[in-house]
Amino acid sequence: MTNREADLVIRVAALKQSTGKRYIEVAAELGLSEGEMIAAHQQLPSDMSALSSQALLPRWSEIIQALESVGEVMALTRNPACVHEKTGVYQLKSNESTHIGLVIGTEIDLRLFYKEWAYGFAVTDQSGKTEQISLQFFDHQGVAIHKVYLKPTSNREAFFTLVSRFQSAEKLVLPPKAALQPVAKIDAPxxxxxxxxxxxxxxxxxxxxxxxxxxxxxxxxxxxxxxxxxxxxxxxxxxxxxxxxxxxxxxxxxxxxxxxxxxxxxxxxxxxxxxxxxxxxxxxxxxxxxxxxxxxxxxxxxxxxxxxxxxxxxxxxxxxxxxxxxxxxxxxxxxxxxxxxxxxxxxxxxxxxxxxxxxx
Missing domain, CATH: 3.40.1570.10 (HemS/ChuS/ChuX like domains)
Known part of the structure; x- marks a missing residue:
């Protein structure tokens, strides 16, 4: 762990404990992207941090294909103004292209544009009353674009088998938020x-x-x-x-x-x-x-x-x-x-x- 990562872990934990804010709010208050914050907590033991993460290989379509074995989960997709949470199973998937994926199950219904996916992590959060375990995917700016949370009915063994299959041997390093400025879109006259x-x-x-x-x-x-x-x-x-x-x-x-x-x-x-x-x-x-x-x-x-x-x-x-x-x-x-x-x-x-x- 670098000195900067160690400092971020301490600051995140302190702000989380003192305010009770969600991690996405903690990251924003500290001037971090959410992805950068999650990346700073890679491979941390539970006695060091309530938040820990494991980097995943960028094999996005294969990961989505493998999720059906985990059973019922909660799919979360958000943008700055809206959060959509849906419980179900990742079934009836189509991956005709490595750039676009479909999940068209009974409950979970997704269109996935993988070219925008840059980083993925398996995340464990023990800061609340109950442990939360998830997969979290981020774009090139470290902005969360999709998350998958385990439910009490989920097959945890299948989940950890999935993580073991797709875990990265290398730690991911995300650029600081301040270095990433998205280009504003301007309409043609x-x-x-x-x-x-x-x-x-x-x-x-x-x-x-x-x-x-x-x-x-x-x-x-x-x-x-x-x-x-x-x-x-x-x-x-x-x-x-x-x-x-x-x-x-x-x-x-x-x-x-x-x-x-x-x-x-x-x-x-x-x-x-x-x-x-x-x-x-x-x-x-x-x-x-x-x-x-x-x-x-x-x-x-x-x-x-x-x-x-x-x-x-x-x-x-x-x-x-x-x-x-x-x-x-x-x-x-x-x-x-x-x-x-x-x-x-x-x-x-x-x-x-x-x-x-x-x-x-």
Missing amino acids: DDRIDINGFRTAWRSLRDTHEFFGLLKQFGVSRTQGLRLAEPEFAQAVDKSSTHQILESAASLGIEIMVFVVNHGVIQIHTGTVTKIAVMGPWLNVLDPGFNLHLREDLIANSWVVRKPTVDGLVTSLEIYDEAGNVIAMFFGARKPGKPERCEWRRLIDGLLEESTSCAA
């Missing part, structure tokens, strides 16, 4: 965009998965594309719309799809939501097997978006942060080949009616 061509191509969509290609083809960001779209396909709505949609879906028992997005993972919940709770700035779904934690104060804008498909229009509520990054997207639950359900469209229509009324 509107007058350089072929707006008519963009609108025509939008109208010609036949699948929701074509939307990313549409944006790339015309060189527009998501929020710029929504702003330039025809009103029948994209309309801004009030920032409180997420709360309204969740409450309405819960009271009516409507099945929805909740996508939480970062650059390395898309994590999806499909089903009903039941318990909606507000705690300070946090809007929460607190259901068995699915938790969502959303910072409503970080929603910069909300849009109702319609995309043509061979099955008819598919409608979503999409929320974005100040930088134009997707926080989350909400759809009505539907199966391929089936049209969108009328009850979901009625919920969305209610948002538009309210937005129009407020504007008037």
Whole structure:
């Protein structure tokens, strides 16, 4: 252990004990990336630190493939404004490419973009009332993009066999957060965009998965594309719309799809939501097997978006942060080949009616 790592371990433990903050908050307060903090705790014995980690080899698709043997776990994907937690089994996986992975199980539903995954660790945390054991994956800036937590029902023997199989013999060294400055995204000027061509191509969509290609083809960001779209396909709505949609879906028992997005993972919940709770700035779904934690104060804008498909229009509520990054997207639950359900469209229509009324 280097002198710097030893100093970080002491400072992390002291701040954790004095404040009770989560480790992600401790790292931020100390000016560290979360990945850098976890890396500083590699191979520490429990009598030295409540937090310890083991570096993993960057064989991401193989690790995800092997997770099914561990049984029920909790998958966690987050971005700065939202946390999506889903309990289930990593099953029905597809790894046709080493760059993109799919997990499409009964409960765990993921799209994995491995080119953004840079570091992985097996982590043991004994700072709370119960021990927490997890796999944690980080991007090149040391930002957490996906985590997998053991549950009481998990197969611990299979988990530790997995860790032994993929553990790295070398310690990982992450660069300091101060040395990593992500490049800000700047939209192209509107007058350089072929707006008519963009609108025509939008109208010609036949699948929701074509939307990313549409944006790339015309060189527009998501929020710029929504702003330039025809009103029948994209309309801004009030920032409180997420709360309204969740409450309405819960009271009516409507099945929805909740996508939480970062650059390395898309994590999806499909089903009903039941318990909606507000705690300070946090809007929460607190259901068995699915938790969502959303910072409503970080929603910069909300849009109702319609995309043509061979099955008819598919409608979503999409929320974005100040930088134009997707926080989350909400759809009505539907199966391929089936049209969108009328009850979901009625919920969305209610948002538009309210937005129009407020504007008037």
